[in-house]
Amino acid sequence: MINYLISWKKKMRAVLDTNVLISGILWEGTPKKCLDAYRFHNAYQLILSAEIVHEFRTKLLEKFQVPLSIIQQWVKEISQYAYLGLPKHETTVWRDEKDNMILDTAFAGKANYIVTG
Numbered sequence: 001m002i003n004y005l006i007s008w009k010k011k012m013r014a015v016l017d018t019n020v021l022i023s024g025i026l027w028e029g030t031p032k033k034c035l036d037a038y039r040f041h042n043a044y045q046l047i048l049s050a051e052i053v054h055e056f057r058t059k060l061l062e063k064f065q066v067p068l069s070i071i072q073q074w075v076k077e078i079s080q081y082a083y084l085g086l087p088k089h090e091t092t093v094w095r096d097e098k099d100n101m102i103l104d105t106a107f108a109g110k111a112n113y114i115v116t117g
Contacts, residue, residue, distance in 0.1 A: 011044060011045045012043075012044040012045065012112050012113065013044065013045045013047055013083070013109060013110060013111045013112050013113070014038075014044050014045070014046060014047065014111055014112065014113040014114070014115055015046075015047045015048075015052075015085075015102055015105050015106045015109065015111045015113070015114045015115070016031075016034060016035065016038075016046065016115045017052075017102050017114070017115065017116045017117065018052060018055045018056050018059060018098070019031075019116065019117045020034060020035070020115050020116065020117045021035065021052075021056050021078065022056065022059055022060060022064070023117060024036070025060075025074055026064065030117075031117055034115055035078075039077065039078070042081075044113075045082075045083055046078070046081070046082040046083070047082065047083045047084075047085050047105060047106065047108075047109030047111050048078070048079055048082045048083070048084055048085065048105070049084065049085045049086070049087050049101070049104070049105040049108070049109075050084070051087070051101045051105070052101065052102070052105060053075060053079060055098065055101075056071075056075065056078075057071050057075060060074075083109050085104075085105045085106075085107075085108035085109035086108050087101065087104030087105050087107070087108045088104060088107075088108065090104065090107075102114060102116070
């Protein structure tokens with residue numbers, strides 16, 4: 001158990017923006033490889049926030065007309081082992097609030113990387 005905790009602390013931490021999450025779920029390509037590295041190989045610690053999950057759900061439902069039951073299944077699968085960051089909403093670097101949300105989540109979760117697409 002102690003070895004697991006030590007290795008978890010040293011694991012790379014990354015925020016995937018909503019576009020990468022959606023592309024990784026719906027299509028083949030680099031975003032899918034990034035998401036699969038987390039889902040199937042435990043290659044890094046995914047950092048999410050309630051705002052990212054909300055945007056993920058909303059876009060899948062409204063833009064891609066994915067049934068809610070499938071969205072709920074994907075959210076459960078993706079967030080099951082993710083670290084949930086609690087952003088303080090202090091970043092105002094970008095004009096687009098959604099970009100600031102990603103930065104706030106990265107700061108809150110002490111991310112090493114932000115993956116955008």
